[in-house]
Amino acid sequence: xxxxxxxxxxxxxxxGANSTLRCNFSDSVNNLQWFHQNPWGQLINxxxxxxxxxxxxxxxxxxxxxxxxxxxxxxxxQTTDSGVYFCAVDxxxxxxxxxxxxxxxxxxxx
Amino acid sequence: xxxxAQSPRYKIIEKRQSVAFWCNPISGHAxxxxxxxxxxxxxxxxxxxxxxxxxxxxxxxKDRFSAERLKGVDSTxxxxxxxxxxxxxxxxxxxxxxxxxxxxxxxxTRLTVL
Numbered sequence: 090x091x092x093x094x095x096x097x098x099x100x101x102x103x104x105g106a107n108s109t110l111r112c113n114f115s116d117s118v119n120n121l122q123w124f125h126q127n128p129w130g131q132l133i134n135x136x137x138x139x140x141x142x143x144x145x146x147x148x149x150x151x152x153x154x155x156x157x158x159x160x161x162x163x164x165x166x167q168t169t170d171s172g173v174y175f176c177a178v179d180x181x182x183x184x185x186x187x188x189x190x191x192x193x194x195x196x197x198x199x
Numbered sequence: 200x201x202x203x204a205q206s207p208r209y210k211i212i213e214k215r216q217s218v219a220f221w222c223n224p225i226s227g228h229a230x231x232x233x234x235x236x237x238x239x240x241x242x243x244x245x246x247x248x249x250x251x252x253x254x255x256x257x258x259x260x261k262d263r264f265s266a267e268r269l270k271g272v273d274s275t276x277x278x279x280x281x282x283x284x285x286x287x288x289x290x291x292x293x294x295x296x297x298x299x300x301x302x303x304x305x306x307x308t309r310l311t312v313l
Contacts, residue, residue, distance in 0.1 A: 122301065124304075129306075130288055130309070131304070132242070132304035133304075134303065175241050177241070177242075185247075186232075187244065188244075189241030191241055192240075
């Protein structure tokens with residue numbers, strides 16, 4: 090099946106810093122989503138981005154489908170950005186199901 | 200628009216007991232998913248329904264897990280008998296349809312098996 094690798098596994102930053110999270114995948118995809126799992130366990134959709142670039146406030150994401158990677162940018166980090174960020178993909182011509190990476194745990198200190 | 204609802208939020212049982220989880224998807228969403236998330240890992244798909252039919256249950260331990268989605272709306276996931284390694288968060292998600300559609304997740308049920 091498709092492999093999804095996220096880096097770094099852990100990231101600790103001070104409030105106000107910027108960060109870049111990476112997601113590499115091993116096959117062509119027709120669905121890629123970024124999620125934030127908050128400390129209470131709720132998975133929140135950030136972006137649906139199988140290709141191209143999107144921005145939502147302090148967050149933006151870019152997927153380069155031909156090179157099989159996606160990046161999530163967080164600018165001016167706030168403590169509420171803490172949690173685990175997951176990338177999930179659905180393989181092109183696949184079983185139409187999301188496969189999740191292991192996540193990046195982000196901690197923003199005040 | 201109401202989100203995906205799940206209950207209970209927490210459940211503690213002893214091994215070999217049975218347990219059931221309930222999920223109500225977003226209104227109008229044809230596709231419903233159950234995921235298992237073990238501590239420190241990403242969610243893993245257990246079963247996927249399209250309306251009231253199963254389209255993928257390849258990772259469901261069918262000797263002890265079962266799921267149904269009667270009338271194509273609510274769904275229940277059952278474990279009988281539970282094992283220690285079933286301790287996890289069980290997440291329900293729904294999407295408008297299969298394939299290239301955003302999945303929306305419920306708050307999850309945290310199961311502890313003692």
